[in-house]
Amino acid sequence: MSERPVLPAADGQTRQGYSGRIASWERSGPGYNTEPPPTLNESLTTSGFRIEPGTAYGFFTDTTVCIGCKACEAACKQWNQLPMDDLGFTGRSYDHTTQLSATTWRHVTFLEQIDRDDSTRRWLFMSDVCKHCEEAGCLESCPTGAIVRTEFGSVLIQQDICNGCKYCVPSCPFGVITVAEGLDNTAHKCTLCYDRLKAGMEPACAKACPTDSILFGPVLELRRVARQRVEELHHLGVREAYLYGLPGGPGATGGIGSLNCFFLLTERPEAYNLPPAPELPSRRGSQGFLTTAASALAYGAATLLAIRAARSGRG
Amino acid sequence: MVTETVQVAETPATSVDRRQAARQDEEAWQVTRRHGPTSYYGLPVLKDPRWGWQIPVYFFAGGLASGSYLIATMADLFGSREDRAVSRAGRYIALLALVASPVLLILDLGRPSRFTHMLRVLKVRSPMNLGTWGLLGFGIFAGMGILRQWVEDGLVSRSSALARALGWMPLQVSGVLGSLLAFFVGSYTGVLISFTNAPIWAKNRLLQGPLFLASALSSGISAVTLWLTLAGQSNPHTERWMKQLEDTVVMGEAAATVGTIATLGPLARPMVAGRYAAALWLGAVGMGNVLPLVLRRIEDSVHVGARRALRIARGISSLTGSLIFRWVDARLAGPAIEDPGFYFAFTRGRD
Numbered sequence: 001m002s003e004r005p006v007l008p009a010a011d012g013q014t015r016q017g018y019s020g021r022i023a024s025w026e027r028s029g030p031g032y033n034t035e036p037p038p039t040l041n042e043s044l045t046t047s048g049f050r051i052e053p054g055t056a057y058g059f060f061t062d063t064t065v066c067i068g069c070k071a072c073e074a075a076c077k078q079w080n081q082l083p084m085d086d087l088g089f090t091g092r093s094y095d096h097t098t099q100l101s102a103t104t105w106r107h108v109t110f111l112e113q114i115d116r117d118d119s120t121r122r123w124l125f126m127s128d129v130c131k132h133c134e135e136a137g138c139l140e141s142c143p144t145g146a147i148v149r150t151e152f153g154s155v156l157i158q159q160d161i162c163n164g165c166k167y168c169v170p171s172c173p174f175g176v177i178t179v180a181e182g183l184d185n186t187a188h189k190c191t192l193c194y195d196r197l198k199a200g201m202e203p204a205c206a207k208a209c210p211t212d213s214i215l216f217g218p219v220l221e222l223r224r225v226a227r228q229r230v231e232e233l234h235h236l237g238v239r240e241a242y243l244y245g246l247p248g249g250p251g252a253t254g255g256i257g258s259l260n261c262f263f264l265l266t267e268r269p270e271a272y273n274l275p276p277a278p279e280l281p282s283r284r285g286s287q288g289f290l291t292t293a294a295s296a297l298a299y300g301a302a303t304l305l306a307i308r309a310a311r312s313g314r315g
Numbered sequence: 316m317v318t319e320t321v322q323v324a325e326t327p328a329t330s331v332d333r334r335q336a337a338r339q340d341e342e343a344w345q346v347t348r349r350h351g352p353t354s355y356y357g358l359p360v361l362k363d364p365r366w367g368w369q370i371p372v373y374f375f376a377g378g379l380a381s382g383s384y385l386i387a388t389m390a391d392l393f394g395s396r397e398d399r400a401v402s403r404a405g406r407y408i409a410l411l412a413l414v415a416s417p418v419l420l421i422l423d424l425g426r427p428s429r430f431t432h433m434l435r436v437l438k439v440r441s442p443m444n445l446g447t448w449g450l451l452g453f454g455i456f457a458g459m460g461i462l463r464q465w466v467e468d469g470l471v472s473r474s475s476a477l478a479r480a481l482g483w484m485p486l487q488v489s490g491v492l493g494s495l496l497a498f499f500v501g502s503y504t505g506v507l508i509s510f511t512n513a514p515i516w517a518k519n520r521l522l523q524g525p526l527f528l529a530s531a532l533s534s535g536i537s538a539v540t541l542w543l544t545l546a547g548q549s550n551p552h553t554e555r556w557m558k559q560l561e562d563t564v565v566m567g568e569a570a571a572t573v574g575t576i577a578t579l580g581p582l583a584r585p586m587v588a589g590r591y592a593a594a595l596w597l598g599a600v601g602m603g604n605v606l607p608l609v610l611r612r613i614e615d616s617v618h619v620g621a622r623r624a625l626r627i628a629r630g631i632s633s634l635t636g637s638l639i640f641r642w643v644d645a646r647l648a649g650p651a652i653e654d655p656g657f658y659f660a661f662t663r664g665r666d
């Protein structure tokens with residue numbers, strides 16, 4: 001893995017997390033911690049990047065380094081207190097989550113592959129997540145304005161506003177979002193750990209990943225790292241490595257712009273159930289309004305003619 | 316806390332079991348090799364919105380309200396004295412359908428108590444948001460129409476405050492504005508579903524709106540005719556232009572349907588073969604368009620008594636067909652959404 005840029009710590013502190021000072025029972029006021037979050041950016045230590053609002057952050061998921069341990073799935077579930085999925089054996093390699101949903105915001109795909117002469121077997125892993133598109137289909141379609149762009153460039157569903165209309169579900173070109181039916185009946189998806197970002201901590205999955213397959217950082221920086229990695233892989237002979245989600249590349253077509261959470265893949269996107277050329281639904285849908293208006297004019301004219309013909313025919 | 320016992324496969328005891336397990340493993344490998352590059356185990360990529368029955372029924376009710384209101388307003392603005400009954404019938408039907416519409420929509424929400432959140436914002440790029448505002452506006456104009464009708468019928472006195480407030484907006488203005496909103500409400504649902512990634516709807520983005528508008532007008536005409544027949548208020552003058560209009564609308568519906576199948580190409584497979592094909596061709600097209608036309612031909616050659624029964628049957632058949640069409644169109648997206656092959660073919664066909 002090429003060297004990750006390490007920025008010097010700004011204030012010299014090495015402790016992570018909250019300062020731990022709890023209001024004692026002797027003091028008046030609430031019995032829980034009311035200290036403001038520390039100014040230390042924990043993310044600086046764990047990911048190498050300081051988190052500041054106003055920059056677009058995302059993930060670079062390098063599938064060539066993923067070991068399929070599912071620490072990302074577990075960390076995501078634990079941090080966001082998501083309910084358990086059905087633990088049946090699916091018979092699909094080690095994948096017992098099978099897809100992203102309202103209760104699964106990180107999903108590791110397991111791809112077992114045999115070569116034509118049965119000689120080499122490849123076992124590919126990819127940790128799928130919400131792509132936090134630059135132009136998001138879910139964001140555009142949401143009629144209540146519950147889905148918004150945060151100050152960190154991520155796409156967030158405000159849970160107190162969503163009324164579960166389910167329109168965002170088919171609008172996502174990647175099939176990420178669903179509504180938690182039977183639970184709270186609103187739409188859920190990866191929040192890029194918005195609460196952690198506001199506290200200066202990198203998302204749970206990126207922190208938990210033992211091989212740094214999931215890298216968190218500013219999107220522009222991550223793209224630089226990713227391009228270096230692809231070049232390195234090509235030198236090593238892994239010529240099928242490519243990036244999915246860069247501007248103009250696969251995964252970022254059709255008006256989506258680019259994906260803040262992009263991937264390095266070594267197989268066609270369809271193999272991972274990623275669309276090779278997704279499109280923002282609204283991009284060409286407006287033509288439908290025009291044809292509808294034209295047909296409305298036609299029917300209006302036809303009605304008028306029919307009524308007039310009947311009047312003049314009678315009189 | 317719920318704890319679940321996880322089933323663990325038992326180790327095969329005999330050599331026969333082990334051979335069978337090995338064969339099953341090999342089959343699984345083969346399946347993976349077949350599905351590998353083309354999709355991930357054949358699992359769906361897109362997610363089905365899983366809208367309930369309330370949504371296709373709302374498509375029908377909204378279309379019915381739109382079509383009836385348009386017929387009523389056109390008759391009011393441009394028709395003759397005999398068409399007053401048409402105007403009355405259309406306004407009442409539009410009112411009934413518009414009372415039902417928001418109820419249906421609210422019932423389908425995951426959090427019905429938050430339905431007012433739809434009006435938090437005005438988002439031009441979200442058809443559902445535009446539609447909510449359009450439905451609200453249309454409801455206001457339909458309400459004004461009903462108020463005018465009540466004044467005409469004497470249920471509301473002309474000197475009351477309500478009647479005088481109504482006089483501030485001339486009939487022509489409210490008719491035109493209301494008609495614009497009626498056209499929108501009757502067709503925006505088609506555009507709404509084409510603004511998703513479901514291949515059947517998205518690829519048909521040009522014709523989905525016109526198709527729904529034609530269906531809305533058709534159900535409006537059928538409902539008004541049925542109402543007039545049941546109330547004994549139909550007259551030859553009205554019948555003539557409504558039949559002419561019905562012909563035009565049915566032609567438009569047929570053209571939109573043919574255009575849809577032509578546009579979809581291979582994606583139209585669920586429309587012609589599959590569990591919804593029968594419902595589409597027998598129900599939507601058969602009961603909705605073919606049977607009413609056949610009954611209309613017969614109607615001209617039978618005696619007056621049977622004519623009324625035929626007309627009622629025609630109206631019911633047409634309305635049922637229109638409802639079935641909405642239901643089928645909503646359900647047709649299911650196979651397209653669940654099959655990753657469909658979706659990848661659809662996305663690969665683009666630039």
